[in-house]
Amino acid sequence: MRADFLDRYARGDTWCHRLAPRTKLWGLLVYLVVVMVTPLSHWPLLGLAACLVVTGLTLAEIPRAYVLQRLAWLLPPVLGFAFAGPLSSGLSTGWELALLIAVRSVLSFLAGLWLVNTTPFDPLLEALAAMGMPHRFVELLAFMYRYCFVVFDELVRMRTAQRARTVSHPSLWHAWRDAANLLGMLLIRSLNRAERIHGAMCSRGWTGRLPKSQS
Amino acid sequence: MHIPDGVLSPGVCLGTGVVAAFCLQHAFRRLDQTLATRTVPLTGMLAALVFAGQMVNFPIGLPASGHLIGAALAAILLGPLGASVALSLVLFVQMALFSDGGKFAYGANVLNMALVAPWTAWLVFQGIRSRFPNPRGTLIAGMLAAWSSVLASAACFCLQFWLSYPSGTFPLSRVWLLMAGFHSLIGVGEALITGAILSVVLLQRPDLVHAPLTAPSGNLRNLVGTGVVAALLISAFVAPFASELPDGLEKVAQETGFGSRVTPASPILLEDYSLPVPGTEADDPLWGKVATALAGLLGTTTVLVLGWLLSRGMPSGDPPAEKLHAG
Numbered sequence: 001m002r003a004d005f006l007d008r009y010a011r012g013d014t015w016c017h018r019l020a021p022r023t024k025l026w027g028l029l030v031y032l033v034v035v036m037v038t039p040l041s042h043w044p045l046l047g048l049a050a051c052l053v054v055t056g057l058t059l060a061e062i063p064r065a066y067v068l069q070r071l072a073w074l075l076p077p078v079l080g081f082a083f084a085g086p087l088s089s090g091l092s093t094g095w096e097l098a099l100l101i102a103v104r105s106v107l108s109f110l111a112g113l114w115l116v117n118t119t120p121f122d123p124l125l126e127a128l129a130a131m132g133m134p135h136r137f138v139e140l141l142a143f144m145y146r147y148c149f150v151v152f153d154e155l156v157r158m159r160t161a162q163r164a165r166t167v168s169h170p171s172l173w174h175a176w177r178d179a180a181n182l183l184g185m186l187l188i189r190s191l192n193r194a195e196r197i198h199g200a201m202c203s204r205g206w207t208g209r210l211p212k213s214q215s
Numbered sequence: 216m217h218i219p220d221g222v223l224s225p226g227v228c229l230g231t232g233v234v235a236a237f238c239l240q241h242a243f244r245r246l247d248q249t250l251a252t253r254t255v256p257l258t259g260m261l262a263a264l265v266f267a268g269q270m271v272n273f274p275i276g277l278p279a280s281g282h283l284i285g286a287a288l289a290a291i292l293l294g295p296l297g298a299s300v301a302l303s304l305v306l307f308v309q310m311a312l313f314s315d316g317g318k319f320a321y322g323a324n325v326l327n328m329a330l331v332a333p334w335t336a337w338l339v340f341q342g343i344r345s346r347f348p349n350p351r352g353t354l355i356a357g358m359l360a361a362w363s364s365v366l367a368s369a370a371c372f373c374l375q376f377w378l379s380y381p382s383g384t385f386p387l388s389r390v391w392l393l394m395a396g397f398h399s400l401i402g403v404g405e406a407l408i409t410g411a412i413l414s415v416v417l418l419q420r421p422d423l424v425h426a427p428l429t430a431p432s433g434n435l436r437n438l439v440g441t442g443v444v445a446a447l448l449i450s451a452f453v454a455p456f457a458s459e460l461p462d463g464l465e466k467v468a469q470e471t472g473f474g475s476r477v478t479p480a481s482p483i484l485l486e487d488y489s490l491p492v493p494g495t496e497a498d499d500p501l502w503g504k505v506a507t508a509l510a511g512l513l514g515t516t517t518v519l520v521l522g523w524l525l526s527r528g529m530p531s532g533d534p535p536a537e538k539l540h541a542g
Contacts (some may be wrong), residue, residue, distance in 0.1 A: 032223050035221065036228075053411040077219075090520045101221055105222060109220070109317075112318060116313070116314055134243070137243070140259055143258075143259030144257065144266075146259075148308070151263045171326070174400040176411060184414075186267065187412065187423075191260065193260070197256055197408060
């Protein structure tokens with residue numbers, strides 16, 4: 001599995017990437033609050049926010065195709081939420097609100113995308129811990145991040161094996177059965193692995209707490 | 216289903232955030248007490264698994280395809296506390312790495328998908344399984360749990376959405392009609408996927424299904440909990456018939472002035488027929504109410520039938536899960 005499949009552009013070397021994670025987090029927070037409370041009548045402020053985020057994404061050299069692809073995933077549910085208003089009132093009212101919801105969601109989403117694609121996960125966690133996120137939560141997140149790669153590797157291997165055993169295009173029923181078998185076996189294998197790792201950790205003096213100083 | 220920023224109002228984000236933080240903190244503390252050293256590795260692994268599981272596509276014969284949501288499965292395998300923690304981790308990683316779900320809406324997302332969904336699933340699962348403890352019953356219980364978990368989190372979202380905007384912008388019953396119709400379908404898919412995976416697990420490693428730690432005294436509590444959940448789910452579908460509910464709530468919210476800061480801790484419990492608001496009966500067309508109720512009825516029946524079919528291969532005799540159940 002590619003080492004960077006989770007955060008593909010986070011390890012770039014632009015001005016945005018070099019900013020301290022904590023600065024970026026605070027900046028994002030302020031930005032989100034501003035976007036969240038600005039009404040549609042103050043549209044120049046929203047326009048400024050849009051310019052800011054587009055500039056940020058350009059400066060960080062995040063490919064436009066990637067951003068658009070992510071937006072394509074975001075838009076259907078957002079538009080669904082937004083148009084629930086006009087739809088539920090017979091298309092007569094609620095259009096401004098729909099527009100506001102759509103604009104706010106897209107702007108916040110792009111800003112979030114900018115942060116995660118300019119900051120690798122570990123520094124982000126460190127910054128969050130320094131900002132007061134509970135220690136337990138950070139610990140678990142660090143574990144989960146590492147396990148993600150192991151589990152995805154296993155998933156890809158099992159899928160390759162399954163494809164190698166499948167001769168023809170499966171019917172819908174078989175596709176479901178195969179996917180369910182895949183996930184069921186992945187689950188059993190991964191939980192077995194977690195138990196083995198837990199045993200290995202215990203035999204090395206694991207007490208249930210990570211030592212404070214992590215690299 | 217991840218709520219992006221900007222959909223909910225700041226007040227609702229704040230309220231749900233506080234409730235979610237409180238519940239999560241409680242879950243963490245309880246988890247620390249129960250399984251001291253195993254917590255971190257096992258919960259971390261299950262979170263990674265749910266995350267990976269959401270990437271496997273289940274074709275539905277259309278260009279689109281479904282995927283596992285995993286709240287019910289996590290609750291069945293890890294218990295509700297562990298599931299809450301694992302799912303909030305998944306939501307965090309999806310927010311932090313993929314920007315799925317808003318930063319401010321994280322509390323609402325955790326509340327809907329990491330607290331309400333697994334707890335609903337767990338109560339339904341335990342309630343049905345305590346009556347039918349064989350593998351067949353376990354499988355059907357798991358599928359019904361998956362279905363109700365999707366519906367419960369959708370209901371929670373509806374309420375948050377409705378609370379986010381000045382009263383009258385979105386009639387609650389109509390938003391719920393849209394959401395319930397849509398999520399009945401999603402719920403059936405989730406039930407099918409959960410059932411298919413659970414049947415593999417039940418055949419290979421039935422001991423992985425999380426056994427209740429308090430067997431004798433827990434049964435009654437589970438039964439009561441299940442009853443409450445069932446009542447909530449049913450009343451969610453019947454609620455549109457009693458259209459006093461939204462207006463009654465609205466009135467309470469206006470009079471006490473806590474408008475958008477209301478947190479949906481017990482949404483349907485507030486359904487009180489002593490708050491009659493005359494003249495609102497005619498607002499909604501009858502077909503809307505019938506459609507909402509039908510969506511609930513059809514969904515449940517479909518899941519039951521599918522569960523029955525899927526569990527035909529299961530041994531219905533002496534269950535391996537029974538021993539764990541009693542122990």
